[in-house]
Amino acid sequence: MERGEGRGCLYLIPIELGEVKVERYQPQHTLELLQRLRYYVVENARTARRYLSxxxxxxxxxxxxxxxxxxxxxxxxxxxxxxxxxxxGEDIGVMSEAGCPGVADPGHLVVADCHRDGIQVVPLVGPSSILLSLMASGFNGQHFTFYGYLPHERVVRRRQLLECQRRVVEQGETQIFIEAPYRNDQLIRELCELLSPSLQLSVAVDLTTSAEEIATLPLSLWAKRMSKGVSYHKRPAIFLLGRGHD
Known part of the structure; x- marks a missing residue:
């Protein structure tokens, strides 16, 4: 279907990744858009209202x-x-719970419906934990895969992690994934126990906030850090496996 005049647009509005001033991540153009939009599709209405306030x-x-x-x-x-x-003719905004709608987010369903119906989709700039962590990792930014959450079942999970290691070693492909925040420390220990100690792990925590931490180290050094009590328990984090600078 061809796009016609008089129709509204679907705006994809990235929002904060954590507690931070709006000016830190939201362009003036987007703030002006938020002042006039009256319709939204969101993951959670309560948190969306809090954010807009x-x-x-x-x-x-x-x-x-x-x-x-x-x-x-x-x-x-x-x-x-x-x-x-x-x-x-009404414009509608789509917002995720954090970061970019449609990326590791169910907002892509609304986007797909709009494309099928000939509605213009307008992505707006804003924070993406995937891209920010990749930028700061020192890993290959031209060849990478984002998996979302790793499988819970132990055998399947270990198989996938070993496959991630193979892709890093043989292809130089950066591997990116997330975990439930209460399992962050457990995941790092699991990586240290299962994978090669020379493999590089980058951990990006509390991105864009005053508590932001980003560290890229071989798994051998991560094992030492964890043994000394370093913890990322219940902090929003994203994990990357890579080869580093060859």
């Missing part, structure tokens, strides 16, 4: 309509209503 002081939250992606029902949302609004 911080980002746009004085905004009357009661004038907004927020449609949730229902995680209990395959991230369903009122698709027909959203498309009706867009075809009627």
């Amino acid at each position: 911080r980002a746009v002081p004085g905004l009357d939250i009661s004038t907004l309509t927020l449609y949730e992606l229902d995680k209990h029902h395959d991230y369903a949302y009122p698709r027909e209503k959203v498309l009706e609004l867009l075809h009627g």
Whole structure:
């Protein structure tokens, strides 16, 4: 279907990764957009309202309509209503719980529906933990894979981690994944026990905040750090395996 005049746009709005001033990551153009948008598709309406209240002081939250992606029902949302609004000329914003919508995020479902229906999709600049951690890792930024969460089942998980190691060693491909924050320390110890001690691990924690920490070291040194009590327990983190500078 061809895009026609008079239709609204779907704006993909990156938001904060942690507690940080809005000016640290949100361009003025996006802040102005947030002042005028009245419709959103979000993961959680309550946290989205809280974010908008911080980002746009004085905004009357009661004038907004927020449609949730229902995680209990395959991230369903009122698709027909959203498309009706867009075809009627209303602009709609999509926001993740953190970072970029559509990247490791169910917002891609809304984007796909809009492409099928001929609605213009407008991605806006903002923080992405995947790209920020890759930039700061010192690893290959031209050849990489993001896996999301690793499998929970032990045998499958170990198999995937060994495959990640093979890709790093043989292809120089950076491997990127995340974990539930309460399992961060356990994951690092698991990597140290299973993989080659010379393999490089980069850990990026609390990105963009005042508590931000980024370290890239061989697993042999990570093992020593963890044995000395270093902990990333319950802190938002992203993990990268790589070869470093050859």
